[in-house]
Amino acid sequence: MVIRGDKDEQAVLCSKDKTYDLKIADTSNMLLLIPGCKTPDQLKMEETHCNIIHTEIFGFSNNYWELRRCRPKLKKLKRLLMANTYEGPDSQKEKDSNCSKYTTEDLLDQIQASEEEIMAQLQVLNACEIGGYWRILEFDYEMKLLNHVTQLVDSESWSFTKVPLNICLQELGPLEPEEMIEHCLKCYGRRYTEEGEIYFDLSADKICRATAQMLLQNAVKFNLAEFQEVWQQSVPEGMITRLEQLKGLALVDRQSRPEIIFLLKVDDLPEDNQERFNSLFSLREKWTEEDIAPYIQDLCGEKQTIGALLTKYSRSSMQNGVKVYNSRRPIS
Numbered sequence: 001m002v003i004r005g006d007k008d009e010q011a012v013l014c015s016k017d018k019t020y021d022l023k024i025a026d027t028s029n030m031l032l033l034i035p036g037c038k039t040p041d042q043l044k045m046e047e048t049h050c051n052i053i054h055t056e057i058f059g060f061s062n063n064y065w066e067l068r069r070c071r072p073k074l075k076k077l078k079r080l081l082m083a084n085t086y087e088g089p090d091s092q093k094e095k096d097s098n099c100s101k102y103t104t105e106d107l108l109d110q111i112q113a114s115e116e117e118i119m120a121q122l123q124v125l126n127a128c129e130i131g132g133y134w135r136i137l138e139f140d141y142e143m144k145l146l147n148h149v150t151q152l153v154d155s156e157s158w159s160f161t162k163v164p165l166n167i168c169l170q171e172l173g174p175l176e177p178e179e180m181i182e183h184c185l186k187c188y189g190r191r192y193t194e195e196g197e198i199y200f201d202l203s204a205d206k207i208c209r210a211t212a213q214m215l216l217q218n219a220v221k222f223n224l225a226e227f228q229e230v231w232q233q234s235v236p237e238g239m240i241t242r243l244e245q246l247k248g249l250a251l252v253d254r255q256s257r258p259e260i261i262f263l264l265k266v267d268d269l270p271e272d273n274q275e276r277f278n279s280l281f282s283l284r285e286k287w288t289e290e291d292i293a294p295y296i297q298d299l300c301g302e303k304q305t306i307g308a309l310l311t312k313y314s315r316s317s318m319q320n321g322v323k324v325y326n327s328r329r330p331i332s
Helices: 040-046 075-082 104-110 115-124 139-156 165-172 178-188 204-216 224-234 273-283 289-299 306-313
Strands: 002-004 012-014 019-033 059-069 128-130 133-135 189-194 197-202 250-253 260-263 314-319 322-327
Touching (some): 075 104, 139 165, 139 178, 139 204, 165 197, 178 189, 178 204, 204 250, 224 260, 289 306, 306 314
Antiparallel strands (some): 019 059, 128 133, 189 197, 314 322
């Protein structure tokens, strides 16, 4: 058990795989602290004769720490790693020793989450360990690696479901470090072994999503019809683009004429529930459940549903026969 948090943060308690809020709870029963105290269960196990013994009281308390399971606080993890993204071995950044870098121990010391939750989030962020430090690849560099891979698949007429690791490393090794090529394959595919050879099954959804992000990141708003045409032309041949691939990454405005699409990443929204809803309702006054769900899914606790969150933080109404949700409080 480890208590984590900086001076300006509310302390949390972390086990190997869970995170808990710490709250002081008062009790009307005085708690006495006795060294070597045994519980009734322990006494039963020992099967000793029950004797009354005199013991010294070391202290007392009228309150205790109550633990409540909470979501790990992981926004800070991305913020720390994004401050010094990896742009490739020849980048000027890599020659600058003043840039902040973080080992696993550094992250355990600074992030309010359990070790398993931190390691899982590093995978979600597509972070990789370079020289003992965790780094996130600069998006443009990541896309450069992905382009090398997809162009090789095309030139060799391979199936995207069966991309051989060894040949990729041999062919692309002169262009980029082999560990970066393999990392890119891991980010966008599933590794498997067949007849002693290692292959990757590349995900069309992930590649289409990354391509959409590349197109949208340089435009404030994009005409939806034009975007869909350019997007389909930009992905590798044989892959089909669908708007469902962009959940939590981009938002479509069906009310505007013409319809538009723009980048809205769930990663960039506040971690606190109320702040998240405030941010979403300041962006759009009324939401359908289908549109808002990808942006609040990660706020759901163990036994909480999207419906329960919407009931707590919004009010519903009908608009043209469709249920929509707006804020319970005025948004400034």
